[in-house]
Amino acid sequence: MPELPEVETVCRSLRGRLEGRRLKSVDVRRRKLRLPLPPDFAARVAGRRVVTVARRGKYILMPLDDKVAIIAHLGMSGRMTLTEGPPPVPGPHDHVIFETDDGASLVFNDARRFGLMTLADVDGIDAHPLFRGMGPEPLADAFDGRLLGQALDSRNTAVKTALMDQRVVAGIGNIYACEALFRAGISPRRKAKNLGGARCRGLAAALKRVLTEAIEAGGSSLRDYRRPSGELGTFQHRFAVYGREGEACPGCCCDLRETGGIRRILQGGRATFFCPSRQR
DNA sequence: CGGCAAACCTGCGAGC
DNA sequence: TGCTCGCAGGTTTGCC
Numbered sequence: 001m002p003e004l005p006e007v008e009t010v011c012r013s014l015r016g017r018l019e020g021r022r023l024k025s026v027d028v029r030r031r032k033l034r035l036p037l038p039p040d041f042a043a044r045v046a047g048r049r050v051v052t053v054a055r056r057g058k059y060i061l062m063p064l065d066d067k068v069a070i071i072a073h074l075g076m077s078g079r080m081t082l083t084e085g086p087p088p089v090p091g092p093h094d095h096v097i098f099e100t101d102d103g104a105s106l107v108f109n110d111a112r113r114f115g116l117m118t119l120a121d122v123d124g125i126d127a128h129p130l131f132r133g134m135g136p137e138p139l140a141d142a143f144d145g146r147l148l149g150q151a152l153d154s155r156n157t158a159v160k161t162a163l164m165d166q167r168v169v170a171g172i173g174n175i176y177a178c179e180a181l182f183r184a185g186i187s188p189r190r191k192a193k194n195l196g197g198a199r200c201r202g203l204a205a206a207l208k209r210v211l212t213e214a215i216e217a218g219g220s221s222l223r224d225y226r227r228p229s230g231e232l233g234t235f236q237h238r239f240a241v242y243g244r245e246g247e248a249c250p251g252c253c254c255d256l257r258e259t260g261g262i263r264r265i266l267q268g269g270r271a272t273f274f275c276p277s278r279q280r
Numbered sequence: 281c282g283g284c285a286a287a288c289c290t291g292c293g294a295g296c
Numbered sequence: 297t298g299c300t301c302g303c304a305g306g307t308t309t310g311c312c
Contacts, residue, residue: 003305034288034307058306076306077290093290112289114306157282166307173305222305223292269284271303287309295301 002074004138004171005214006225006233007058010080013228014060014106015053017082022049022101023064027087030095034075034116037096044068044119045098057134057170067122071130075114081107082228111224135169138207143169145201152192152200159195159203160188161268168192172207175220175242178273180206182241182251187279188265188272213238241273249275 002010026042038044048064055061060080062070074080087097087105096108096117108117120128135151136143151169155162162168163177172180181188183206186199195203219225219233222243226232240250245264248256252275265272 006305073306075289076304110289111291112304112306114288154281161283164306175305220305225305282312284312285310288307290304292304293302296299 002058002078002219002225003173003176004055004058005176005211005217005235006219007055007060007074007171008215009219009227009233010074011053011055011060013082014062014080017104017228018050018062018100018106019052020049021104022047023098024101025099027090027097028095029090029097030113033095033110033113034073035118037117038119041096041117041119045070055171056131056137057166058173059130061125063122068119069122069125070117071120071128072108072117073115073130075110075112075116077112077224078108078110078115079224079226080228081109081226081230083107106228133167135165135167138169138171138204139211143204143208145197145204148204148207149195149197149200152195155192157192158188158267159186159190159192160272162192164268164270169207171211174270174272175239176207176210176214178242179210179240182274182279183210185279187276188267188274190280241275244273249278251275251278 023045026045028037028042031037048066051063051065053062060072083105087099093111094107094109098106136147152162160177160181163172184203186203214235217233217235218227220235221232222236241262244262246261248261259277262273262275
């Protein structure tokens with residue numbers, strides 16, 4: 001599923017329900033995910049209070065009251081499901097199940113097991129291997145064209161590929177890279193290093209806008225992604241280019257038969273969708 | 281440093 | 297109906 005807007009949506013739901021609650025029980029049903037869960041995961045988490053739920057890039061952070069944080073990543077197919085009452089009967093890919101002191105249940109489910117869940121000390125967490133070297137948060141106030149330009153400048157690769165590199169900007173995946181480049185009118189094939197100041201400013205603004213709108217829509221639900229409530233996100237209905245090969249570009253007035261509409265190419269093994277006439 | 285393929289897994293839709 | 301193939305929102309590793 002999840003890029004920044006989906007993870008942010010999940011974090012907000014979890015924060016609203018779990019913040020300040022104590023984790024009464026923890027049931028680890030499968031340890032082998034992208035990283036194996038620590039052997040003492042359940043013992044270290046059970047009985048602790050959740051201080052808050054935060055996000056860094058595509059990671060969910062749940063600092064506990066003993067300065068240890070649960071770190072979770074949803075990979076491609078991971079889901080966090082929040083329900084009232086005791087935990088439901090575990091399904092086939094329910095890997096970790098939490099129950100709070102006030103009767104809520106949280107299930108971490110991940111069919112493809114590209115996700116992970118682990119623990120880390122809150123102090124110095126930025127130096128943790130999962131976060132060290134991670135790029136700036138695109139929704140932070142400090143993120144602007146200058147900062148983006150700095151990050152892209154050293155990259156001798158296509159701007160689309162660079163955007164998806166978590167060391168350049170945190171939280172951008174295939175969908176929002178395509179959508180932001182469309183909004184900024186920049187060809188995904190353009191080299192990252194020579195975008196220039198004006199394009200960097202436009203791209204930084206486009207990223208902020210598309211991510212903010214997607215969060216307001218509860219994220220994009222294509223296959224697996226659901227909000228913790230079970231609801232679908234709705235931003236997939238507002239994609240301009242993603243998954244729309246051959247369709248008319250929403251910003252173009254040209255004849256579809258002449259332009260061929262939105263194109264799909266492969267970059268770094270990933271599908272890129274763009275409008276060749278509007279994105280230069 | 282960059283590009284590319286493969287690996288980790290399962291599920292789903294398309295096509296035969 | 298049922299099978300195989302290709303593809304999927306992510307990240308890491310190894311090779312050239």
